[in-house]
Amino acid sequence: MTLNYGQVSNLVSFLPANSDITSYELTTWDTLKADPTALSVTLIDLEVIPANSKADSFLFVFPGRTDTLLAVGQYFEKRNDSTYVWWGNIGQFGDVVALASTPGGRSLYAKIDSSVYFAHPLSNRYNALVEHRLDSIRWNETCVSYMEDGPDPEACAKIDTCKNVFHVLVLVTDEALEEVVTMPVPPSLEVHIPYLYLQFGMHSLNFAMYNSGLVGKNFRFSMVPFDFSNHYSNTSNILNDLDELNINDDVFEIADDLRADAVILLTDDRYGSIAGVMYSLAPYGIVSANNMLAPRYTFAHEIGHWLNGRHNRVSNLGDVSDNSGECNYGWRKISSNSAPDQFSIMALMTDNDNFRSLVFSNPRYFGNGFNANAEYISTTFCGLADEFYENEELAISISGTTALCDDPVTYTINIDASGFNVPGQAPFTYKWQLGSGIFTNNPYSTFKSYGNTNSITINPLIDLPQNSEADFYLYSSAISSDGVFVNHILQLKRICLPEKPAETSSVSALSISKVSICPNPAKKALHLTSLGFAGNANYSIHAVDGKMLSFGHIIIAESQPANIQINLPNGYYTLQISLGKHFLSTPFIVEN
């Protein structure tokens, strides 16, 4: 199967007259519109959908077809919380487009000609290995201070190497489907809407993780119809049913065949006030389909429990003061006199009028400019036993230095091809995008497409702003012929700004291929080997928070490695070398 190419455009003239859309938001859509080679609607920011939109009609253009979407109404909106999902059908073919707008982000889902498009960087058909932002994670604090009731601190050491894709088997019962078809819908949508609704519920998990700054922790899902009634107790007791699910041979076989990491049974509201439950000792849970989206996002909540997410830090109750020095857990209620209460995905729902925002972490707390709760969750997630099958799951990596100065740098996507008869078959199509931000809450994020080859060259003097030392994120995507979507994100450090006109000297980046360090991880010394560069160099070693720990001079010669003695505790560091007009910054690890 080959993905049909989808493109969304012409929204401007169909936006509601009273919307508060800004020019920036329109630009976002124009970017998408101007990309005629888009393979799917992905890696876009759907800020154009106003949170309180009451639009009756949007127009979406897909290749070969132009149909006006006929609104079937805003539904699934449980509360007046600016959270909604808007559904439309396209013509008479039963195809569907759904728009979701939540306080945590926007998304688009389209099912066109049997192909599914999901307007979110984390597609439901992908395996991803993405790199962590080594220089932004406060390793020591994360591992020591916040682990009191979390995983083993050894997990911290694995944070950059742990496998990051969790596969959730979702068992869909007839009751679940019936429960979410409670609104009048055109006959052509009766089949699609429940599944689309459930898809949104599942992907709300990825939304939350993405919105929380979780890099490298992603989910994919397999939906399998499942007969609930023949296997369970009929006592309407969710605990007993969960235990039955846990020992059910059929469930085990399905999960084993699909190599799922966790199993969620979707059912109806038969358990009364209990919308979901997760087993702490096994990756099994039950969720009421009716609560997959706002205001509770129970699916994401229960999965969060599987990820060792807690409602709050120590007690199981109440609020935790918004004191970043005391607690930087994200899954808690956040109160303020000047703003309404906010609840993260893992927060307790103590009032029916409350609703959860689609974030795992505390949206108001940012440690060192980053969301520290995301760090905690990332570390916590590493303790999970996600099975990554080296020969059967598609993965990609990007080769190329992460340090950018003013020399052009070429990056190449390397594909670790999947095995025979496993989704993810060649030929592949590639897509690159460069962004100044990675999170949806970054209003200055701009994306630039670099075409569809598997190799690109970034020229900092052309492609990057000339007056900012901010880091950049290079997104790469590979789409296999059978529709597997693989993402990779690489953080690029701007280690120097371009030469100012009045200056006579210039600084260029030494690439790793010209100067290499070993061993890495290191113990007591680093050995530098150069290719084509020699001379007296200055070096400095920095902690992950940027603090300089040591510095000195070394002589770099082509024929002989230069040694730098180090006496550092285990951790992650950055070595910076300046040699004349050249500069190198490279991370290294100390493991004594």
Add this chain to the structure above:
Amino acid sequence: MRYVFHLFLILAFFSCKKDDDHTQNPGEPPPPPADVYIYEPCDTSTGVARASKLGNAWIAGVVLWPYESNGINRWSLYLTTCYSGIYVRENITIGGFPDDDPKRYFPIIYKLAPENRDFSGAFYSNMGDDGDVLLDHYRFDTTAINTSYLEITRWDNIARIAEGNFHVAFRATRVPTSDPKHYEFMEFSDGRFWAKIPE
């Protein structure tokens, strides 16, 4: 009245004898440790249960819950303890007795067959967070099949009140459990309860 009193004594004697037999059976598990979590009962407006949880006084809220299985209308007893009044920490479900003949003695068995009318099933769970995390799950301990029972001593459809006794032992389905105090073997003995019969 005197006859009724004597009958009560006889029943009490046999009831005590049953417990005596239980403690003297060499095949029984060793004496349980006493260090367990004791929570407060959840909502007691619909019923209260009292028992000895491995030697500790234990009180739970009770709900009688009707359900239908295989054409038979049945009842289950939900015994729950809570943290801070609303967050469920323990749940004992003893259920399966038929609606049309509830007032009698039901031995507890491992799993209730759909057509069964003469036995009761039981399981026990420890919960975390706000009650939506199953920490440990226990099934009926099959080695205690001769001593575990539910006895409905009163089923008043006019006053809408039910009363009874119970004794049930459980064994964790997964070991090690999530908490050292969640022992592999748990027993609730000398149990008695009252509960409102829902309309």
